Amino acid sequence: MLLLHISSPIKKKLNLWSKKEDFVDNSVYNSKEDGMKVADSHQDLSSQEQKDSLESATKEMKMLAETYAVLVDESSAKEHRNTGESDAIPNIVKDKEAFVSSSDNMERPDDVKLVLDFLEAIHIAERKQAESDAAIFAEEKRRMKEKYDKELKDARARQLMYAEEAAILEKELHEEKRKAAATIKSIEEQAEQKLREEVQLKKEEADVLLREAHDLAKAELAAAIANEKASQIEKIAEANLNINALCMAFYARSEEARQTHSVHKLSLGTFALEDALSKGLPFRPEIDALYKSLEGIDQESLPGLALSSLPDEIIDFGLDTPRQLNQKFDGLKGTLRHFSLIPAGGGGLLAHAVAYIASSIKLPEDGSSEGIESIISRVEGFLAEKKYAEAADTLEEGVRGTEAELVAVEWSRLARNRAVAEQALSLLKSCALSVNFG
Numbered sequence: 328m329l330l331l332h333i334s335s336p337i338k339k340k341l342n343l344w345s346k347k348e349d350f351v352d353n354s355v356y357n358s359k360e361d362g363m364k365v366a367d368s369h370q371d372l373s374s375q376e377q378k379d380s381l382e383s384a385t386k387e388m389k390m391l392a393e394t395y396a397v398l399v400d401e402s403s404a405k406e407h408r409n410t411g412e413s414d415a416i417p418n419i420v421k422d423k424e425a426f427v428s429s430s431d432n433m434e435r436p437d438d439v440k441l442v443l444d445f446l447e448a449i450h451i452a453e454r455k456q457a458e459s460d461a462a463i464f465a466e467e468k469r470r471m472k473e474k475y476d477k478e479l480k481d482a483r484a485r486q487l488m489y490a491e492e493a494a495i496l497e498k499e500l501h502e503e504k505r506k507a508a509a510t511i512k513s514i515e516e517q518a519e520q521k522l523r524e525e526v527q528l529k530k531e532e533a534d535v536l537l538r539e540a541h542d543l544a545k546a547e548l549a550a551a552i553a554n555e556k557a558s559q560i561e562k563i564a565e566a567n568l569n570i571n572a573l574c575m576a577f578y579a580r581s582e583e584a585r586q587t588h589s590v591h592k593l594s595l596g597t598f599a600l601e602d603a604l605s606k607g608l609p610f611r612p613e614i615d616a617l618y619k620s621l622e623g624i625d626q627e628s629l630p631g632l633a634l635s636s637l638p639d640e641i642i643d644f645g646l647d648t649p650r651q652l653n654q655k656f657d658g659l660k661g662t663l664r665h666f667s668l669i670p671a672g673g674g675g676l677l678a679h680a681v682a683y684i685a686s687s688i689k690l691p692e693d694g695s696s697e698g699i700e701s702i703i704s705r706v707e708g709f710l711a712e713k714k715y716a717e718a719a720d721t722l723e724e725g726v727r728g729t730e731a732e733l734v735a736v737e738w739s740r741l742a743r744n745r746a747v748a749e750q751a752l753s754l755l756k757s758c759a760l761s762v763n764f765g
Contacts, residue, residue, distance in 0.1 A: 592620035607648040633751040715746035
């Protein structure tokens with residue numbers, strides 16, 4: 328019965344020991360494979376990293392041995408609890424002497440001795456296995472050390488090779504610098520030579536120009552003498568003309584009186600035209616009166632050209648006053664904002680709806696931008712300064728390419744008519760003043 332109780336934990340220990348050996352062998356084998364993979368993938372590991380890996384493997388084997396001892400103790404204790412003889416049978420693995428002394432009162436049969444011998448053999452096998460594992464570990468460590476020493480030598484050899492390459496490159500760089508310096512010096516010498524040649528060429532050209540200037544001065548002196556002679560002749564002719572002019576002065580007085588009367592009529596007609604323009608009324612009678620006043624002066628003069636530049640439309644039907652132009656432009660702003668967002672050629676319902684919504688959102692714009700609000704602001708500025716032509720040009724240019732161009736054409740035409748009338752009136756005033764004060 329005792330043999331059965333003992334043999335049962337022994338079998339379990341043997342199974343555990345065999346599992347332990349397989350586990351240790353697998354661990355060693357895996358550690359070898361891991362070491363080879365690490366060595367192949369990381370050839371530049373330092374000696375400190377090798378020591379860390381060896382210490383990690385040693386700790387792992389120690390932990391396996393401790394786990395094995397704990398498992399043996401637990402299996403033995405469990406076996407003793409099941410048979411109710413835990414107080415009679417000692418721990419076989421930890422204290423063999425206690426087992427022998429506790430069995431002195433019993434008869435020692437051959438099977439007990441066999442068990443003890445078997446246990447001794449197990450311990451001997453464990454020691455041999457441990458020694459074998461240590462030898463394998465030492466051999467593996469030696470091979471890895473040799474391998475990493477070889478890699479270290481290779482690394483040092485590569486370092487020397489790189490140092491030699493660096494020295495060669497530095498030498499080549501020095502040679503290139505020397506060549507570059509020589510090239511720069513050669514280029515500087517060539518540039519200096521070219522500069523000297525150009526300076527010499529400029530000197531020669533200056534000498535040629537100086538000689539030409541001397542020749543020209545001589546020619547100019549001869550021409551001046553000839554001109555002086557001609558001038559004396561002209562003075563004589565001028566004296567004759569003055570005498571003739573005195574004769575004609577008597578005839579000119581009557582003509583002057585007639586022209587003075589015409590100028591007075593021109594001034595009156597100009598004032599009448601100004602009054603008609605300020606009220607926006609037709610001014611056909613004023614134009615006819617101005618043409619009659621020019622009969623005594625010259626219909627082809629500037630006043631005549633100014634009158635001929637006025638369109639028949641505004642002469643017969645009048646034109647808008649500045650206030651009316653401002654009012655029409657104010658009424659046109661909403662339409663301009665709406666149609667300026669629609670491209671030329673029109674658009675569908677959706678385009679008009681989007682343009683209506685966008686035109687209702689008035690955002691402040693910079694004066695330098697090209698938005699419709701900026702254009703409206705500039706047009707208003709020109710209207711305030713009475714620059715009607717610039718206002719018309721700005722509006723047409725700003726809405727070009729949109730549907731608003733058709734809307735802006737009529738107002739631009741009215742503004743240009745106003746600008747033409749203002750310019751003609753200004754010219755007539757200037758001519759009247761110049762003739763009066765002349």
